[in-house]
Amino acid sequence: MGGYANGNYEPFIGTFTGIYNSMLGADTPYEILINGLKDGLTVNYDITVSMDDDLDSDNKKVQIIVVEDNIMSYWGSVGIDHNARNVARYWISTEDLDISSSDDYQTFSGSFVIDDEAWNPDSIKIISMVQDYNTYAIHQVQELNVNQFDTDQDGIMNSEDNCMTDYNPGQEDIDGDGIGDECDPCDNENIFVLGNVNGDLWYYDDVSLEPSVSVDLFDVLRLVEIVESNDTESCGYQAADFTGEGDVNTFDIYALVGLIMDGTV
Numbered sequence: 001m002g003g004y005a006n007g008n009y010e011p012f013i014g015t016f017t018g019i020y021n022s023m024l025g026a027d028t029p030y031e032i033l034i035n036g037l038k039d040g041l042t043v044n045y046d047i048t049v050s051m052d053d054d055l056d057s058d059n060k061k062v063q064i065i066v067v068e069d070n071i072m073s074y075w076g077s078v079g080i081d082h083n084a085r086n087v088a089r090y091w092i093s094t095e096d097l098d099i100s101s102s103d104d105y106q107t108f109s110g111s112f113v114i115d116d117e118a119w120n121p122d123s124i125k126i127i128s129m130v131q132d133y134n135t136y137a138i139h140q141v142q143e144l145n146v147n148q149f150d151t152d153q154d155g156i157m158n159s160e161d162n163c164m165t166d167y168n169p170g171q172e173d174i175d176g177d178g179i180g181d182e183c184d185p186c187d188n189e190n191i192f193v194l195g196n197v198n199g200d201l202w203y204y205d206d207v208s209l210e211p212s213v214s215v216d217l218f219d220v221l222r223l224v225e226i227v228e229s230n231d232t233e234s235c236g237y238q239a240a241d242f243t244g245e246g247d248v249n250t251f252d253i254y255a256l257v258g259l260i261m262d263g264t265v
Helices: 010-023 219-230 250-262
Strands: 030-039 042-051 061-069 071-075 078-083 087-096 105-113 124-132 140-146 202-204 211-213
Touching: 030 124, 030 140, 042 061, 042 124, 061 105, 087 105, 219 250
Parallel strands: none
Antiparallel strands: 030 042, 042 105, 061 087, 061 124, 071 078, 124 140, 202 211
């Protein structure tokens, strides 16, 4: 419902109330699902429009708009600041909707960059709507803050999900490294124990068949490679921080050599 900046909505009630009431309870065959991945200030989105009933696609369009919510805007006509909702910042596109039958769906994908100097990154939303360009009626609208993406649809927002692209509603993380078991390439608790930098050097005892690890010169050589190449992504990196500084460097090499020479690993 529209209104003036001073909060007076009366002039608009007679204009729009009838239209609004006439649309209450109306059925729409369309459902809109907004999802994506936010990487810093870059937003990659997927908007999927699906149908649960038949409706012709004649001149149906999908609007995709980037908005900023809850910003203070100066209204010169009354000389005050006013809290504005869903201010359009970037009209991405108007796409043709080609589906017309029950169970059909169509996905629109793209990306944009948040202007962190002019916009508040915490208040950026994507709004998508299905509109009939013959009558200009809007059949469905959906919005989502880009910080609330749930890429793997497991009920955990990306900002809190320890495996953003792998379904893991339980968020299991056996080694406590912040990467969920479903996507963690390194199971440090069972294989990559501290010192076992070259993690493939674990073996089975011939009698008990229980796994154990061997820490030796090969682990030192692998640690040297990690330090020289600044390889911070490997499992060995996680198993080599002997000094506990959160960074693997030459001091960790000296520490590992000393532990091997002392026979303490």
